[in-house]
Amino acid sequence: MIRATLRRVAPQIFILGLVLLLNFLLSPGFFKVEMHQGRLFGNLIDVLNRGAPVALLSIGMTLVIATRGIDLSVGAVMAIAGAVAASVVTEGSHWLVAVFAALGAGALCGLWNGVLVAIFRIQPIVATLVLMVAGRGIAQLLTHGAILTFNDPGLVRLGGGTIFSVPTPIWLWIALALIVGIVVRRSALGLLIEATGINERSARLAGINARVLLVAVYLVAGLCAAIAGIVVAGDIRGADANNAGLWMELDAILAVVIGGNSLLGGRFSITASLLGALIIQSVNSAILLSGMPVEFNLVIKALIIIAILVIQSPRIKHSLYLLRASSGTQPPVERPSAPRRRSAGTERITEEGRT
Template sequence: MRRLLWPILVLAALLLVNLIFTPGFFSIQLREGHLYGSLIDILRFGAPLILVSLGMTLVIATGGIDLSVGSIVAISGALACLQISQDQGLFAAVALALGLCTLLGAWNGFLVAAVGIQPIIATLILMVAGRGLAQLITDGQIITVNDPAFKLIGGGYLLTVPFGILIVIAVLAITVFLTRRLALGMLIESVGGNAEASRLAGIRARGIIVMVYAFAALCAGVAGLMISSNVSSADGNNAGLWIELDAILAVVIGGTSLAGGRFSLGGTVIGALIIQTLTTTIYSIGVPPETTLLFKALVVTAVCLIQSQAFRDKVFHRRGRAAPPRPVTEEKVRVST
């Protein structure tokens, strides 16, 4: 819980800043059976990032990285919209898109675990090729669809709550159960801590690595469906652009080490909410569009520095107390003489 203290404080500070510039920021209203409000919008628009960040958390926990999730987001939306536009049916379109995304993630895991390619290189290949594949699927055009059932995924409501939020809750609950209630989380942390020692201990490290990359791609695929569904179209060039960087930032802000090992799913969710709330704050306080990315980078840098214990010790001139000298016993004096 102590690791989550600073991310929670940063998120609370951002929310308070929005409240200062936007009176009634915390108000939630029920209109026509749907919940509306700034907080609901943060959760709804942040849902794709939360999904991608959850998958990225497990990849980073194994000591890897996945730069291809943005391209997978584009592939998922492009393939689903193409299938729907050709009257293939919603279920078939979603199943085909998620199946391809999972297969591409497993391919990343195979390159890392079996071939031995560095994760940043293996996923960089798909980051570049995947964006081209999305362009091929859409033929370089924006595919527009008009399917109410497809619209539900990212832009619809169920039981007054945006459907995307319910998807995130379901995926988060399943992930927490698999990694914290079962031994899977411990195995992932073991592989991230020392993959070779895990293998010698009888853990199938390669299988776990392939699995987490496939899971990350599956989460990115669902996020791609939500993004394309929300705008009822697929843009192979811009969909999911740079979302992989926001996901990595969310994981780091949440307290998961890039070196691998222990991870925090709760911290990742808070980190993703910080990124999304920061975007909302930028628009609320009227930051000029040309300086938006710079402002965002400065704030994220400040957040990471605040979380650093070494940085806080330097700023506040904290020094660890030296251990008191051990008393010299009579026996030590006799030995030394």
């Protein structure tokens, strides 16, 4: 299984290696990691740490896209979760209560999206667009339109603290990826998600409760977004309803697509999506190290999306298949010839010959 996974993510590993090499050429000390005051510092650590929110979002987004859906509300859910956590902790409650309240808010948002998609049969892009638009308004109502700051050590540690000298957000996205990966790959849940994404109607006829599965998938996406919102709020020590998670839903979708997961649903790989998130953060780091304006991030991401969609198009895939077949690396599939129909006279002559 590990060997199959490595073959599956080999292109993403190669691309990540190239981008990291570009960062090294721009800054020869890019791979240097040092310890300072009990914390690891370095550009490579920053890539793993700053890419944590997108990595967390990509875990839930991978499952949603595998069911042939999309979730445009994860950025707004991040803002809601951060606002809930900041509001609860500033009222004097324990930071664990704030965390569970934020997770509950994220679960409710995911449940809302899941019900609209699975029960009311609304298109996922429209159903999640509703919460994308209204979510930031809800977050602003919770923070009264201001940046709500806090200094609670427990909540701050989730975004800016360390565990064994490694930043806490890195541990969070690795742990969540392992938990979700084990659940979907060590059980039949992953196959059920893929079957639903390939053909939901056939999955229902096969006995799969597709509605419950869709609700569960969007619920997980909401929880992942809530964790990302808690991390961002803990990092800046406040809840910024206007900017928290802004446009991060696009980064999450891009990470899933870079990971080679099809937007048409079906087979998926969480590991590949995480590599896609690291590639995005490595590209951001390369732009900053090169001294180019930050606005180039949007242009480069747009070019990456266009390139990947073109590569995944059926016409390009068919052309590559024909190219491999003509070069002899992959023999073309021979279609079985239709059996010849005999005439009545031919069949009579055959019977006379046998007698």
